Structures are given as structure tokens and as C-alpha cells.
Amino acid sequence: ETGVTQSPTHLIKTRGQQVTLRCSSQSGHNTVSWYQQALGQGPQFIFQYYREEENGRGNFPPRFSGLQFPNYSSELNVNALELDDSALYLCASSLSSGDSLQNSYEQYFGPGTRLTVT
Amino acid sequence: AQKVTQAQTEISVVEKEDVTLDCVYETRDTTYYLFWYKQPPSGELVFLIRRNSFDEQNEISGRYSWNFQKSTSSFNFTITASQVVDSAVYFCALSPDREGANSKLTFGKGITLSVRP
Numbered sequence: 179e180t181g182v183t184q185s186p187t188h189l190i191k192t193r194g195q196q197v198t199l200r201c202s203s204q205s206g207h208n209t210v211s212w213y214q215q216a217l218g219q220g221p222q223f224i225f226q227y228y229r230e231e232e233n234g235r236g237n238f239p240p241r242f243s244g245l246q247f248p249n250y251s252s253e254l255n256v257n258a259l260e261l262d263d264s265a266l267y268l269c270a271s272s273l274s275s276g277d278s279l280q281n282s283y284e285q286y287f288g289p290g291t292r293l294t295v296t
Numbered sequence: 297a298q299k300v301t302q303a304q305t306e307i308s309v310v311e312k313e314d315v316t317l318d319c320v321y322e323t324r325d326t327t328y329y330l331f332w333y334k335q336p337p338s339g340e341l342v343f344l345i346r347r348n349s350f351d352e353q354n355e356i357s358g359r360y361s362w363n364f365q366k367s368t369s370s371f372n373f374t375i376t377a378s379q380v381v382d383s384a385v386y387f388c389a390l391s392p393d394r395e396g397a398n399s400k401l402t403f404g405k406g407i408t409l410s411v412r413p
Contacts, residue, residue: 220403221401221403286343
């Protein structure tokens with residue numbers, strides 16, 4: 179069973195630039211969630227993707243956007259980077275069954291992408 | 297609104313001591329899930345346990361045990377006979393049931409546990 183993988187591991191960008199982070203979900207999982215973890219804080223929910231559509235969003239501005247592909251992998255895009263975007267970005271995959279998502283199972287996290295904005 | 301409070305920020309113990317990590321939560325949902333995750337220095341969050349709000353039975357898994365008390369909105373985690381490998385940041389998290397068991401996890405700020413040899 180393949181676990182959740184993320185790329186790149188580390189990334190350094192300049193304020194105002196754009197960045198794309200990638201996540202491959204665990205084998206058999208169809209739901210992907212993204213979290214931002216600032217230094218010394220708990221992860222904050224950004225959004226979740228199910229069936230290639232956004233399914234719920236946290237308190238993040240529209241410059242944070244995402245995609246989910248038919249193979250359930252996902253991308254997180256951040257435009258107009260700000261210094262406060264520096265954080266560990268975590269991807270989590272889970273298995274959801276049925277249209278209501280009432281049967282989601284445990285979320286398994288990837289190792290994260292450390293983004294530094296200078 | 298949901299909230300998870302982990303009042304302890306850092307705990308340091310000597311190997312073989314028992315240690316309890318506290319977690320208090322707030323939610324208006326009648327059904328919800330509670331979780332504990334471990335984050336070692338590598339950064340990856342490791343799932344430890346999920347507990348449904350219907351089930352208040354305590355759970356034991358090896359050296360780990362969890363005490364869920366709905367009356368006090370607490371979900372505490374005890375490590376018995378701690379080991380150096382237990383050193384990590386531990387997060388308590390909460391999710392609503394109505395949107396799927398694992399959607400929108402709300403995390404506490406985490407507790408840094410250091411176990412000294």
C-alpha cells in the first residue's frame with residue numbers, strides 16, 4: 179500500500195510569486211484535504227477535494243486554490259505569495275463512500291512541503 | 297464553531313514515567329469525532345486514534361490509553377512507561393460528523409513532549 183506523498187519537500191519563493199504543491203493520495207483513497215501549519219501551531223484546514231470538486235473550505239483567501247485529478251492526486255496553488263504564507267503544507271487523504279461523505283475514514287497525512295517566502 | 301484547547305505547551309519527563317496529555321474541546325454538534333495525532337521531528341502527522349462521540353469507553357493500545365469524558369468535554373491521552381521515541385508534538389483534533397467523519401479537522405496547538413533518557 180502506497181502512502182501519501184508530497185512534492186517538493188522544500189521550496190523557497192519570493193513575495194508576490196506563485197507556487198504549486200503536489201500530493202498523491204494513498205492507494206484506494208479518493209478524498210484529499212490540505213492543511214497549513216505555521217511554526218509552533220496546529221494545522222489549519224484550507225480545503226478538501228472529493229470527486230474533483232472542492233468540498234468545503236476553511237478561512238483562506240481565494241488566492242489559495244486547488245485541483246483534484248481523476249487519479250485522485252491533487253495540487254494546491256497559491257498566488258501572490260505573502261510572507262505569512264511561510265509554513266508546512268500538509269496533504270491528507272481518506273476514503274469516502276457514498277454521495278453524502280458520511281462514511282469518511284481516517285485521514286492519513288503526507289510528510290508535507292515546507293514553503294519559505296522571502 | 298469548533299475549538300480544541302491543549303493547555304499544556306511543553307512537557308518534559310524522564311524515561312519510564314507516565315505522562316498525560318490534556319485535551320478540551322468545544323462544539324455545538326451532537327455527534328462528532330475526536331482524534332490524536334503524533335508529529336515527530338520529520339513533520340509527518342501520524343494517526344493514533346479516532347473516537348466517536350457516541351462511544352465514551354476508554355481505550356487502551358499497548359502503552360497508550362485514552363480517557364474520553366463527554367461531561368467535561370475532554371479527551372485525554374496517557375502514555376505509560378514513556379520512551380525516548382515518544383518525543384514528539386501531539387495534537388488533539390475534532391471534526392463534525394455531519395460532513396463526514398474526517399472532514400475539516402480542527403486541531404489544537406499541540407503539546408511538545410520530551411522524554412529524557
